[in-house]
Amino acid sequence: MENNQIKNQSITRQEDDFAQWYTDVCKKAELMDYSSVKGFIIYRPYGYAIWEQIQNYLDKRFKETGHENVYMPMVIPESLFNKEKEHVEGFAPECLVATQGGKEQIEDKLIVRPTSEVLFCDHYAKIIKSYRDLPKLYNQWCSVVRWEKTTRPFLRGAEFLWQEGHTMHASEVEARTETLKMLEVYDDLGRDILAIPFSKGRKTDKEKFSGALETYSIEALMPDGKALQCGTTHYFGSGFAKAFGIQFQSKEGKLENPYQTSWGVSTRLIGATIMVHGDDNGLVLPPYVAPIQIVVIPVAANKPGVIPAAREVASRLTKAGYRVKLDDSDKTPGWKFSEYEMKGVPLRVEMGPRDIEKGQVVIAKRNDGTKVFVSLDDLEDKVKGLIKTIHQEMYEKAYKYLLAHTTDVHNMDELNKALDFGGYSKMMWCGDRECEDKIKELTNATARCLPFNQMGNGETCPVCGKKASKVVLFAKAY
């Protein structure tokens, strides 16, 4: 079937300059705009609507797993922030600090939250007294600020939208289970609605979160061969709890410190979705997060009956529960095809006089450009099938790319070659920070994660040659 699209010439081709392609798509698909504040972006309706779909999915999953939403202050007094030493050292260099309230200087300066562990701990210290008060399973939807020098839309910003879960448990095993459970929820998000196969595993000590005992992450592989960390869950043990004096009386009547976790994903997921699926014609949105799932475009709209027929089709699909846009504006069909292709709308329904005669519509799939004729009698059924198919095809394409770009390496030479090819280098690792540092120094790649339940293809660390039992994925990363 012919795909008579008009190429949108204003988007840089991926192979010419992937970074520029990305920026072009962000701007031209109207996902975001730059603001007057350096590093702070404006989340435009089409970008924000993707975030709303992610929120809907996760908020439901969080509530099903017993979590409750709260809202903490957006600022943290400096004195409070300084209570957990490692944490402070990790965040202090990138804090935005408020020093003036009304006409007054603020004595205990206020740090705009870069993350809210200390606020949750401060609150938990007041409300946790007994084992009966545990677990506390709180989540917060908000924005955080990190004063970054180099920013890129959705990927790294001075302010981004996210959720942060902060939980307290009576036992270590319960807290560790929570840390892994929420990692699974994030992984499901990729599989169920973003059509992204995440690689998940534990972070090395070098890469873990400031103050955490263990950090786990989901990582996605981008078409330029670089990995993007897409979400993390942390197990803190009782470190913060001790620093903040959080104690509870156990069933046995002893005073104990609870065990803590935190976990978050952010609008960076929008960046991952853009890059994993996009092509030279622009965005390709996975159907379950697409703000517009189906665009209906009348062809030869001046002919009698075309617009009412298109309206009827749009109305039927809206009733069937889809997010539908009917574009009956006076722009040409060619302009519209190109526009909604660039905006990544999963399905385009075309309808002209001949289609009306035949009682059919033409439906084009954005992900591969194929077209099918669909009888109006079967409309809802066929669309349901197509939406499902597109999601599966997009997931499988990304998964094949991931497999094709995961290379087993056994020595430094293979590592270098694999990193040049792009993607993950899967290797054994002795576990020493020194070897990890050396790879970073020589190749600029970092350990992305130690994946679960994976057999290594070798027995020695490629760097030092020592016996090695850990499997690790190295990659260049965003």
Add this chain to the structure above:
Amino acid sequence: MENNQIKNQSITRQEDDFAQWYTDVCKKAELMDYSSVKGFIIYRPYGYAIWEQIQNYLDKRFKETGHENVYMPMVIPESLFNKEKEHVEGFAPECLVATQGGKEQIEDKLIVRPTSEVLFCDHYAKIIKSYRDLPKLYNQWCSVVRWEKTTRPFLRGAEFLWQEGHTMHASEVEARTETLKMLEVYDDLGRDILAIPFSKGRKTDKEKFSGALETYSIEALMPDGKALQCGTTHYFGSGFAKAFGIQFQSKEGKLENPYQTSWGVSTRLIGATIMVHGDDNGLVLPPYVAPIQIVVIPVAANKPGVIPAAREVASRLTKAGYRVKLDDSDKTPGWKFSEYEMKGVPLRVEMGPRDIEKGQVVIAKRNDGTKVFVSLDDLEDKVKGLIKTIHQEMYEKAYKYLLAHTTDVHNMDELNKALDFGGYSKMMWCGDRECEDKIKELTNATARCLPFNQMGNGETCPVCGKKASKVVLFAKAY
């Protein structure tokens, strides 16, 4: 029917100290807690869940009326903030200002948004070019900061959660229509889910928003006789548009400035809901916003079959779409009755061995303490009816209070008496700022609004005695 509740002694009685009653309820019902930052509160799960219900209702209404959600930066450069003079003067005294990013001093200081008109205008100036780009109907859910000296939970805080709509239109009439349309949506919110009868109308020039040509508000009357402004909508004309250079080419090819509106409600609505409906036993929550609509409490839970039967009832009601909590903890029924009464849960379902024998449950209504026996066969139907009835009864009770506390006044003597009695003084007003100021000076009451379509009961202004054609509601206010 007997209401054998155990009074919760720790809440101050309303007539003893209404302000203390309010604070007690906020804290003890676990709606909020104080944080380590003065004036910034923590929205705890039970309080935040009320906000989520308000958000669900409004977000749906906003989208149905064509609005789109966006997210703007949380900070505004001082230079940008200074562009609209009246607006700056209104907000400058209560701004939180960030001056330090990482290790650097920030040259153009960043104001934490107290409201986002200037950010929206700055963006609109870039994206509005033609009449085809209009209207722009944007809304944002976020928090804002106002550096207030005196704060009270939900009513006045350094940081509060809100939504702010900001729209741009090609014609004055369209913008004015939007301003009134959104006021109606807010009014509907009170009628449909908060069970609060708002008084709505136009603000006097003295009371309107900094930079607006006209402000409209919804006002609610509290049981202490004071009015609480619960939401506002503003018509700006083209003032900001001119200051920010926002221009569009009209259909006729002329360059014109668009017409602007903004509108917002905040977590202050939670404060209104607490005060309008609460009683000496604590919260009384309107059923459509209550985080827990029905609590199921087993009585004589140690008797065989009681807990499974209670679980079955809870499960049936959950399936019927209600927010249900089964409390099968080992606390006494008396403690539980008192606890959920204090938390304002609209319906309490009790179930003991004798009820199981008879195939019934006992259902108590929080709003008036009455109890009914309901056959298990009719459970879902009866509960549906009771929920609806409670909402109506609560609305009507509040409406009767409003009518009983709206007094027609014709002279200063009547005004003083009416204000002492509490509630609104409804009077004619000549429209002069001088008379408005004089009332404030003598009584501390302010003009709440000029209600729509109301006939005044008189012909002269009570202050100056001049011919008067405007009807105005005066009241002491929060």
